[in-house]
Each structure stands twice: as C-alpha cells, then as structure tokens.
Amino acid sequence: TDQNFLDKANEKMTKYVQECAETTGATKDDMMELMEIKIPTRKEAKCLLACYHKKYGIQDKDGKLDKAASIEAMKDLKVADPELYDKAVKLFDTCIEQVPNQDCECETAAIFMYCFNIYGQMMGLKPGMVPM
Numbered sequence: 001t002d003q004n005f006l007d008k009a010n011e012k013m014t015k016y017v018q019e020c021a022e023t024t025g026a027t028k029d030d031m032m033e034l035m036e037i038k039i040p041t042r043k044e045a046k047c048l049l050a051c052y053h054k055k056y057g058i059q060d061k062d063g064k065l066d067k068a069a070s071i072e073a074m075k076d077l078k079v080a081d082p083e084l085y086d087k088a089v090k091l092f093d094t095c096i097e098q099v100p101n102q103d104c105e106c107e108t109a110a111i112f113m114y115c116f117n118i119y120g121q122m123m124g125l126k127p128g129m130v131p132m
Contacts, residue, residue, distance in 0.1 A: 005080040020051035037128045039114050046106035053109050058092075063105020065112060067096045077130070087123055088130045094119050 013035070021031050030045035040046045053059040057069030070092045078085040095115035102108045120129070 002080055005076060009076075016052050016055045017048070020048050020055070024048045024051055037113075037117065039117065040110050043106060046110040049113060050105045050109035053112070058112070059105060059109060063108055064101045065096045065099060065108065067092065070096065074130075084125075084129065087125060091116060091120055091123060091125065091130065 017031050017034055020026065024044050024047040026044045026048040027042075030040065030042060030048050033040055033045055034048055034052065040049050050059060050063060054061065054063070056073045057066055058073065060066045060069065071089055074085060074088055074092075077088060095112055098119075099108065099112045099115050102111065120126075
C-alpha cells in the first residue's frame with residue numbers, strides 16, 4: 001500500500017477522532033483506545049467510536065450499520081491495494097450481517113468493532129490494517 005495513501009488515511013482518522021472527542025466528552029485514553037483499534041469499554045469511548053463510524057458512513061445518521069456507505073468509504077483503498085480492499089469488503093460484509101443494530105448506536109459501534117477485530121484476525125488482517 002503506498003505511503004501517500006496511508007498518510008492521508010491517518011490524517012483523516014486523527015482529525016475525525018479529535019472532532020468526535022469534542023462532541024462526546026471522550027478522554028485522551030478513550031482516543032488512544034480508538035487509535036489503537038481496541039474495543040471500547042467506557043460509554044464515552046463507545047460513543048466516540050459511533051461518531052467516528054458516522055463520519056465514515058459505517059453507521060448512518062440514526063446509528064444503524066450501512067453496508068453500501070461502508071464500501072463506498074473504502075474506494076480509495078481499492079486503487080491503493082486491491083487485495084486488501086477485497087478482504088476489507090468481505091470483513092465489512094461479514095460484520096454488518098453478524099451485528100444486530102442496538103437501541104444505542106454506541107453499543108452497535110462497540111459490537112461492530114469486536115466483530116471487526118475477531119473476523120479480521122481470522123482473515124489474517126492485523127488491527128489497523130484496513131486504513132479508515
């Protein structure tokens with residue numbers, strides 16, 4: 001995967017995490033947890049993740065998982081690394097099918113992250129390998 005693509009993806013990720021931290025009351029620890037692709041434990045951290053997902057379109061404005069928008073958000077990855085893109089699409093497909101939308105969008109986000117990490121490992125993807 002080319003470095004320019006990764007740099008841009010990381011910049012966007014950092015920007016979104018900071019914007020979401022301001023609106024959710026998340027702490028620096030919560031932000032680090034998200035940047036390290038860890039499953040959030042505190043409510044603020046889960047809501048930080050939901051906000052982040054919404055910015056990428058993984059969750060829609062109502063907090064429901066959105067397969068089409070998730071795949072659209074990865075279109076740059078398709079050009080940068082087609083093989084990784086194919087795995088990422090399969091991973092999103094699997095987790096969006098597996099994870100039921102919760103009443104609380106923050107819980108949906110946390111369960112999705114859990115699925116993403118488990119299935120990602122099974123597919124040979126390390127946490128953070130899907131740059132978004």
